[in-house]
Amino acid sequence: MNFQPPSLRLGANTVVSATCIIALLHFGREVLEPLALALILSLVLAPLVRSVTRIGLARMPAVLLSVALVSTFLTGVGAVLATQLVTITRDLPQYRSAIRTKVAKVREVVERPISRIEAELSAVAPSGTVEPVRPRRGGVNLAVTAANTATSAPVPVEVRTPRTMKDTLGRIVGLVWGPIGEAGVVLILLVFILLEQGSLRDRLVRLAGQAEVSRTIRTLGDAAQGVSRFFFSQFIVNATFGAAIGLSLWLVGVPHAVLWGVLSGVLRFVPYLGVLLAGAIIAVFVAAIDPGWSLAVTCMAMFLAFEVVLANFIEPKVYGHSSGLSPLAVIVSALFWGALWGPVGLLLSTPLTLCLVVAGRHVRALAPITILLGDAPNMSDAERFHQRVLAGEADELTKDAQAYVRRFSFARYCDHVLLPGLRMAVSDLGAGTIDKLQQDRMRAVIANIAETVASASESGSRTRRKAVPLLDANIGAHLRQMREARFGRWQGSLDVPSGSIVLCAGLPSERDEFLTELLVRALREAEVDARSIVAGAPQERPEPAHPGLVSTVFITYPRQDNIEEWLLAVAELRADLPEALMVTVLLPYDEQLPKRALVEEHVDMILRSFEEGLAFVAPDRAAQANGAPARMRAA
Known part of the structure; x- marks a missing residue:
């Protein structure tokens, strides 16, 4: 979206x-139902019409042929259902x-259980409970007397004219004409909408205004593509479900298996409620034809098994995000439109x-x-990271980070998730909207992510690590101390x-030490022998006897307030x-930075992200982490 979503404040x-x-x-x-049906069907049939036009037919013959094919299919399904229903009747x-x-x-x-509970409650009821008055043997039963009096009254006689064949046909025609007439209206609207599809789009674009042409066309295209993809996927899945149910019922000997298969597939188009209704109808029918309960239980077990497999394993792979709606939204929309328009809704x-x-993605x-x-x-x-880190949801953030790193790399996670999310938190901290407890949560969660996620591939261990306690010092120093405790002063041999x-x-600042440790862990995750030091500290200067071991030095980009200290540290590293190669990383969301020309004079290269740093020292590992083919990496 090119705009910020509006707030959800409800005004008058x-x-x-x-x-x-x-x-x-x-x-x-009465007017909007057939119009909505025709519009939705036009979106569904649009790909079929385009396919037919590609073989050389003009627009009108292609539309008529597509509508005829779909109408024939629906008529055939309706005929099968009607025949089976007559047989069942x-x-x-x-x-x-x-x-x-x-x-x-x-x-x-x-x-039986309810009666037993009622008897138990009556046994422990207080003795002062007033019992209902019942007539004695010798008493007069007022109800019977009233009934006898009522039966002695004269019964009115109603004379009815015998119903003729003409009346019966009239009732049948009146009963059937409503759905047939509505279907005819929908069919006519569908044909004209498909014929005038280009003209209707031009009218909508003209109605939205010339300034909104791009957004309107994009909205119409997204809606048409989304609905078409969703209905096609749903048709394939529901047809498969109906065929599986019908075949299974036929194999176990249930009569009219074709009807129940078609009914299951058709009712499954109704969200959630359709499946329940189809299962209930099949269960009642099977219970009626079988003297025992074994066949009914078997059929219901098969029905539930097919539904569970379809809903949890097949639909997520077939649909993907084709529906574009959350599960709760599907239920709410079904309740809303069902209350307004009934079964059609x-x-x-x-x-x-x-x-x-879809329209809400483009229309404010x-x-x-x-x-x-x-x-x-x-x-x-x-x-999402910013909100969860403020809430202290360490487990959820760690799981998300592990999934992200398995798909890409820790360097990419730092560039696209961790550091931008922390930049938002720093803005909140500057505005005074984050309290001390939230700051402690943030430190613990970030340290736990860096230690757990990045160290998993480094140590080769997939075991779950203990949560990092609340930190009093800066996160970078904490992470470095943990690594030095495992690998020694020089963090390795x-x-x-x-x-x-x-x-x-x-x-020696919280910002620089944190960025340094993140970069070290991003490089070590890619099997690069990366180590860190605090620039300017005499006790941490590189070993003088081994200056040739270091091929590249990554130094954090300076801030305006420490540029002199940074220049001195760079000079010492150059001398040692x-x-x-001296490289620095200029992150795009950093602020209060000196001019780039001043930094370029003292380093060999300026990179823009941790991913670029990973690609600079380990191009093969970086390409593999980003999913590049081996042939491209070799090139």
Whole structure:
């Protein structure tokens, strides 16, 4: 999005506008329902029409052929359903006794515990409870007397004219004409929308204004692509589900298996509720045809197994993010559109809401809908890190960091997540919005991430490390002390090949030591022998007997307030390591920096990120971490 999302404050104008829109949707249902159906179907059929036009047909024949193919398919499915339903209606009387027996058994099983609980409660009830008055044997039963009096009254006689064939046909036509007429209206609208698709897009662009041409076209394209992809994926998945259910029921000997398979596939288009309804219908029917319960339990177990596998393993791979809606948004949209438009609203709830969510990515007024109902908030990884680090969610941040590093590298994680997120926290700290407890949480979480995530590949251990306690000193010094405790003063052996060590140096400040330690761990994760020192400290100057071991020195970029100290440290490093390259990293979100020309005079190279530093000293490892093919790395 090219704009910041608006706040979700509800004013009087917003409430009135929303109320008017909902009232318009409710009272304009008869007009808006077929129009919405036709628009959604036009988005679904648009790829088919384009495919047909590619073979050489003109626009009108392509539209008519596509609509005819889809109408034929839907008519065939409807004919199968109608035939099977007629057969079930004819066979229903023979299942009536079995249904009554099963209902009686279920009622007995359900009522028996309730009756027992009621008896136990009555036994411990207080003795002063007033018992209901019951008529004695010799008494007069007022209810029976009233009933006898009522039966002695004259019964009115109603004369009915016998129903003719004409009346019966009229009732049937009246019953069927409504859905057929609505389907005809939708079909006509669909044809004209497909024929005038280009013209309608031009009109919408013209309506939005010339200044919004790019955004309007992008919104229409995203909505069409999202709805088409979602419906195609959903059709494939639901058709597979219906075929699997029908075949399984046929194999176990359930009559009308084709009907139940088609019904399961069709009802699954209704979010969540459709699957429950299909399962309930199949369970009731199987319980009616089987004297026992084994067949019903078997069928329900198969149904649940197919649904669990489909919902948890197949759908996430097939759909991906094609729906663009969160699971809660699907339920809420189904309730909203179902309450407004009934069954048609349930069927259209997901695509209609999806269109609103897509439009909210480009239209400012609809941005709150995208934020509330989208599959993920419009938030970067750095912003998510900033919020979680303030909340002290160490475990969640560590898991996210480990997943990110497994996919890319720790250097990339520092560049795109950790350091930008910390820059936001530093801004909050400068504004005084972060208290002492949140500062301690931040230090502990950041140190835990750097120690746990970056050290996992360095040590080759996949075991879970202990959480880092709250830090009193700066994080960089803490991390360096932990590494020195494992590897010694020089953080490793000095008996290594010449030019194999990369030295990371920084001034004795919390900023420089932290950046230095992050860079060391990013390089060591890529199997680079990286070590760190505090520049300007005499006890930490490189070993004078081994100056040729260091090939590259990374020194933190200076700030305006310590430029003189930085220049002195660079001069000392030059004197101690005359053959090493001097490199610094200018991070794009750093502030209060000296002019670049002043720094360039004293270093050999200025890089822009930790990833560039990794690529500079270990190009093969950097290319592998970023997913580049081996052939490109070799080139």
